Amino acid sequence: MKYLHTMIRVQNLESALDFFINKLGMVEVRRKEVPEGKFTLVFLAATEDEPPLELTYNWEQSEPYNSGENFGHVAYGVENIYDFCEKLQNDGVTILRPPKDGKMAFIRSPDQVSIELLQIGDPLPIQEPWASMKNQGTW
Amino acid sequence: MKYLHTMIRVQNLESALDFFINKLGMVEVRRKEVPEGKFTLVFLAATEDEPPLELTYNWEQSEPYNSGENFGHVAYGVENIYDFCEKLQNDGVTILRPPKDGKMAFIRSPDQVSIELLQIGDPLPIQEPWASMKNQGTW
Numbered sequence A, B: 001m002k003y004l005h006t007m008i009r010v011q012n013l014e015s016a017l018d019f020f021i022n023k024l025g026m027v028e029v030r031r032k033e034v035p036e037g038k039f040t041l042v043f044l045a046a047t048e049d050e051p052p053l054e055l056t057y058n059w060e061q062s063e064p065y066n067s068g069e070n071f072g073h074v075a076y077g078v079e080n081i082y083d084f085c086e087k088l089q090n091d092g093v094t095i096l097r098p099p100k101d102g103k104m105a106f107i108r109s110p111d112q113v114s115i116e117l118l119q120i121g122d123p124l125p126i127q128e129p130w131a132s133m134k135n136q137g138t139w
Helices: A013-023 A081-090 B013-023 B081-090
Strands: A002-009 A027-034 A039-045 A053-058 A071-078 A104-108 A114-119 B002-009 B027-034 B039-045 B053-058 B071-078 B104-108 B114-119
Touching: A002 B114, A013 A027, A013 A039, A013 A053, A053 B071, A071 B053, A081 A104, A081 A114, A114 B002, B013 B027, B013 B039, B013 B053, B081 B104, B081 B114
Parallel strands: A002 A053, A071 A114, B002 B053, B071 B114
Antiparallel strands: A002 B071, A027 A039, A039 A053, A071 B002, A104 A114, B027 B039, B039 B053, B104 B114
16 A cells, blocks of 8 residues: 545635645646546645645535545644745745744645644744744644 | 645554555555644545555544545546456445446445546456346445
């Protein structure tokens, strides 16, 4: 058995691609349009040689997708968690759990999918403004 | 950025490990007990060199975790989808979406996490009893 991907559903494909590609920096590795089923699958990855995230876009989905508890989050490692979160903030993404500890942050996608960001390697030295930043919402 | 893992929550760690290790054949690659937070994290992978699935077990969780729609499933490739599904059935796992097409099946974990099984490479020739087997439930 071999891990292939994690699938999430997105209500608005354009918003989702803006978030994952323009804001997080992922790349589209594959796309499949299925007109007879009225859905599109888009596979995104942080690097092309890793298992992708599969976005399922049902063309006629009119309601937001709800969130459950059995699935928690997808996690990505980043080179510098402070720089990464600062760029996200500048792009209008709310840092729900700021990287107070130089190690871990949480954000949510437009469809409320929880995303954990983890500093690759040792935690960075604790520093402001992150150390004093308040948590927001849930993740 | 680099994909690290997908996290799911499990209400009963023993049932979850029985499912993922004994039934699906995954291996435990790492475990972290956090007594001060009353939780245990267990990282499982199909092969040790792939990104793991993280199980979060909150010791005091008394209710089942509910499911949402924004997260869809995790997908794993298998060498022979008929053999794999037959073994699962013999182990008491319900094949919700049988591999009628020699290509794709769906099951759920004890916490109702949807799992897609995909034949690696070309689909297998269509064959009974799979071709006539009915779908059950949702996935």
